[in-house]
Amino acid sequence: MRMSPxxxxxxxxxxxxxxxxxxxxxxxxxxxxxxxxxxxxDRMLIYHFGNKDALVAALLDYLVARFxxxxxxxxxxxxxxxxxxxxxxxxxxxxxxxxxxxxxxWWDIVAxxxxxxxxxxxxxxxxxxxxxxxxxxxxxxxxxxxxxxxRAVLTAIEGAxxxxxxGRGDIAEAGLAALEGRPA
Amino acid sequence: MRMSPxxxxxxxxxxxxxxxxxxxxxxxxxxxxxxxxxxxxDRMLIYHFGNKDALVAALLDYLVARFxxxxxxxxxxxxxxxxxxxxxxxxxxxxxxxxxxxxxxWWDIVAxxxxxxxxxxxxxxxxxxxxxxxxxxxxxxxxxxxxxxxRAVLTAIEGAxxxxxxGRGDIAEAGLAALEGRPA
DNA sequence: ATTCGAATGTAGCGAGTGCTACACTTGTAG
DNA sequence: CTACAAGTGTAGCACTCGCTACATTCGAAT
Numbered sequence: 001m002r003m004s005p006x007x008x009x010x011x012x013x014x015x016x017x018x019x020x021x022x023x024x025x026x027x028x029x030x031x032x033x034x035x036x037x038x039x040x041x042d043r044m045l046i047y048h049f050g051n052k053d054a055l056v057a058a059l060l061d062y063l064v065a066r067f068x069x070x071x072x073x074x075x076x077x078x079x080x081x082x083x084x085x086x087x088x089x090x091x092x093x094x095x096x097x098x099x100x101x102x103x104x105x106w107w108d109i110v111a112x113x114x115x116x117x118x119x120x121x122x123x124x125x126x127x128x129x130x131x132x133x134x135x136x137x138x139x140x141x142x143x144x145x146x147x148x149x150x151r152a153v154l155t156a157i158e159g160a161x162x163x164x165x166x167g168r169g170d171i172a173e174a175g176l177a178a179l180e181g182r183p184a
Numbered sequence: 185m186r187m188s189p190x191x192x193x194x195x196x197x198x199x200x201x202x203x204x205x206x207x208x209x210x211x212x213x214x215x216x217x218x219x220x221x222x223x224x225x226d227r228m229l230i231y232h233f234g235n236k237d238a239l240v241a242a243l244l245d246y247l248v249a250r251f252x253x254x255x256x257x258x259x260x261x262x263x264x265x266x267x268x269x270x271x272x273x274x275x276x277x278x279x280x281x282x283x284x285x286x287x288x289x290w291w292d293i294v295a296x297x298x299x300x301x302x303x304x305x306x307x308x309x310x311x312x313x314x315x316x317x318x319x320x321x322x323x324x325x326x327x328x329x330x331x332x333x334x335r336a337v338l339t340a341i342e343g344a345x346x347x348x349x350x351g352r353g354d355i356a357e358a359g360l361a362a363l364e365g366r367p368a
Numbered sequence: 369a370t371t372c373g374a375a376t377g378t379a380g381c382g383a384g385t386g387c388t389a390c391a392c393t394t395g396t397a398g
Numbered sequence: 399c400t401a402c403a404a405g406t407g408t409a410g411c412a413c414t415c416g417c418t419a420c421a422t423t424c425g426a427a428t
Contacts, residue, residue: 166309
């Protein structure tokens, strides 16, 4: 009676690792708890990824991809009626409980960027690129300058998210409401 | 020949501790490096503050006060000509090197809030209150709704700061530029 | 001068950190 | 069947973490 050794690879490990990180945060994720969550040992994580930095880098790539997936599946397909409506839609959707883990790791990433971590910078760039494209595609077709509009919307969204994260969702909502209701 | 024992208290310690935190970040500040920076031992930090959580709480209070000071001394006295100009002023001033340490710890605080840390939430609330009041006071006198205007400006500023932190200052600046140039 | 409590130094505990050494078992290629 | 490399388990290293026990020194009140 011998269990299959359940051969592992980066690919089979990453979803389990990502689940643990989204549940417990990225900032203070350490090898042994990660390994426990994935049903392995710290020894094997190092074996498969080389060292912790490489593991985190792989994890960030994976999380960016999952974030893109989550956007595609959770967001309405239709374009918004205005920049303001677009921003409020993104704010509402990314405020759903399903996005809480992403919000959690997002601020870990921002803090890491602010501390000068290059891997985090790359991941943050990826996430912003994904979001920016999504916003461009969902701006009103009548928007005179979708590129500029998307940047305005994204700036407002990030600010609203930050304010919500620190318990000042009231400011965030008032801020979004002040976005111009119709394309300029 | 006996040196004065340099009696210490929370009050004499806090500036030194704060300096270390602003230089090296709040997230992974640990007792022994903090003590070294303040010319003491971890033992004494615990003695004066009780435990690390209380120390961090005191440190956050102190940092909020220093942030308020820095705002008062670094910002122009005059009111801005528009909401957009006000936002761009704050963005420019808080982008100065003198504010880099505050930006650094700010994102540590936001990440801590997102992880559910109550002390961080209180500190973040304090910082936002300070900033909100400053914005209200510097909006054009002609602004029809300074309370709403300040919230709009603050949301845009926070978003711009976040984007700048992750290396997308280009988006931030485009976003601020799209704020209405004259009071609505 | 004596006493007493506040302040401080030294040493260490138990837990957790990233990572490694070494032995061992597999599945597969020759 | 044998040889070999990929994969895995066990144990441990050198370190940091927050915190504590214990002994000492110091300044001020009596």
